[in-house]
Amino acid sequence: MIKVSIKNLNLFYNKVQALKNISLDIEKNEILGVIGPANSGKSSLLRAINRLSENDYARLSGTIILDDTDIFTIPINDLRRRVGLIFATPVVLPGSIHKNMSYGPKLHRRFKGSELDEIIFNALSAANLWKEVKDRLKDSASTLSGGQQQRLCIARTLAMDPEVIMMDEPCSGLDPISTAKIEATMFELKEKYTFILVTNNTKQAARVANKTAFFLAGELIEIDKTEKIFTNPADSRTDGYIRGKFG
Amino acid sequence: MTFRIGPRTNQIIAYSILLLMTLITVVVLFFIIGYVFKNGIGQLSLEFLTDKTRDMGKEGGILPSILGTFFVTIFAIIIATPLGVGSAVYLVEYTKGGLIHRIISFGADCLAGVPSIIFGLFGFIFFVIKLNLGWSIISGGLTLAVMIIPTIIRTTEEAIKAVPHSFREISYSLGGGKLDTILKVVLPTSLPGILTGVILGIGRAVGETAAVIFTAGSSLGIPTSAFSSTRTLAVHFYILAREGISMPKAYATATVLIIIILLVNFIAYRLMHRFMAKYY
Numbered sequence: 189m190i191k192v193s194i195k196n197l198n199l200f201y202n203k204v205q206a207l208k209n210i211s212l213d214i215e216k217n218e219i220l221g222v223i224g225p226a227n228s229g230k231s232s233l234l235r236a237i238n239r240l241s242e243n244d245y246a247r248l249s250g251t252i253i254l255d256d257t258d259i260f261t262i263p264i265n266d267l268r269r270r271v272g273l274i275f276a277t278p279v280v281l282p283g284s285i286h287k288n289m290s291y292g293p294k295l296h297r298r299f300k301g302s303e304l305d306e307i308i309f310n311a312l313s314a315a316n317l318w319k320e321v322k323d324r325l326k327d328s329a330s331t332l333s334g335g336q337q338q339r340l341c342i343a344r345t346l347a348m349d350p351e352v353i354m355m356d357e358p359c360s361g362l363d364p365i366s367t368a369k370i371e372a373t374m375f376e377l378k379e380k381y382t383f384i385l386v387t388n389n390t391k392q393a394a395r396v397a398n399k400t401a402f403f404l405a406g407e408l409i410e411i412d413k414t415e416k417i418f419t420n421p422a423d424s425r426t427d428g429y430i431r432g433k434f435g
Numbered sequence: 436m437t438f439r440i441g442p443r444t445n446q447i448i449a450y451s452i453l454l455l456m457t458l459i460t461v462v463v464l465f466f467i468i469g470y471v472f473k474n475g476i477g478q479l480s481l482e483f484l485t486d487k488t489r490d491m492g493k494e495g496g497i498l499p500s501i502l503g504t505f506f507v508t509i510f511a512i513i514i515a516t517p518l519g520v521g522s523a524v525y526l527v528e529y530t531k532g533g534l535i536h537r538i539i540s541f542g543a544d545c546l547a548g549v550p551s552i553i554f555g556l557f558g559f560i561f562f563v564i565k566l567n568l569g570w571s572i573i574s575g576g577l578t579l580a581v582m583i584i585p586t587i588i589r590t591t592e593e594a595i596k597a598v599p600h601s602f603r604e605i606s607y608s609l610g611g612g613k614l615d616t617i618l619k620v621v622l623p624t625s626l627p628g629i630l631t632g633v634i635l636g637i638g639r640a641v642g643e644t645a646a647v648i649f650t651a652g653s654s655l656g657i658p659t660s661a662f663s664s665t666r667t668l669a670v671h672f673y674i675l676a677r678e679g680i681s682m683p684k685a686y687a688t689a690t691v692l693i694i695i696i697l698l699v700n701f702i703a704y705r706l707m708h709r710f711m712a713k714y715y
Binding site: 238295 | 604
């Protein structure tokens, strides 16, 4: 089943075109890896899907369909609840771990009794962070380590009960152990969610992604099963990038 | 042959000059405070703080002026804080860099540079006479509010600008609207900065003479309502000294004034640190 379908997407910042006629489909419960050198439009793609690009005064054309609905007809708050975004640098909001976790859910509805605590427990457990923070939910979130903060950001997104989770180089600032933990989390969560993983680390895409898309200078060069992209890509530029010849 | 100073000597000279400058500043400050305290602290007593003013200030205490200062300042802060913070939020979040922003910022900066006596005259003509509020706590408070709004706008603006853009993005990406983001992320994060502006405002309001003497008046009665005329501590001190009524009482009043300003600053910074320790 197709979860997100993008057709003829163009995106401009002023006169600079960041995405050029992109069309791709993302299957439900799969991880799509997006690779490509800097300025290839990977982040712009994510920011277009949850309409964050509108804050950058970007101009868009084309369609993005989420479950048969054009995203531009979905109320923006609702869209962003359904499509979560994890940034490259973990940014925790000032305040406690609990406050970080409850911020998103509280924006969307009211909670009774222990309902919210249950959501927080589930989200933190799913992000493999519960054991480490269960006794310090009232502590400032900035006391966590970088890897823990990134998992908190993932948990914070999970608490919104999203359908699609987009990650923009989520491990770029993390050590290998934290990276492994986050990749393991993604693997476990694939059953329930659809992932779009932008990464500068091609090996990471090879490890976790079902499908991989290669972007170059705003164009989608090719998209295919990950094994195919990494062993026998159709385009020589994909091959060159994966072998580290440029980018 | 040229005479050169070695890098080490150079450092020592630079250090000494900077230290000297700092010392001069601090010594002048402590000298003023010390001088006032030396002349005033002996006059202080519980009676001085809690008694009515008698014989134009030659006898008795300064309770009416303490109350007057308190009410005028509180009134000014209550009016100025929401207006100042609201303006700053509007300027930074809604008019970023536009023509309106520049015009209002320029206006606020000009307002901050206007001598307080001008505010006093304005308050007298507008609040006291035109709006017929008379010499009163309301007139004085409104005048002080107009005077300290620019300070609050400026400091709040800087505090809001200092909130990382990423905090806003997080809020948006979690489905927050602009207002949610401002109320739940931007303002709480910039609270310490805003509080600094408010403290500066309190400091200016408490110490102000020219702006209140024309607007709050100089009555020595205990204020009974917001329409009572009152004499703030700074004005009381000014009149005692200027008219040669009683220099010892003048110094005692000045001592109380300085202690209040120090206390306000001390308490506010303690509160801020507790807040910061909790959240950052």
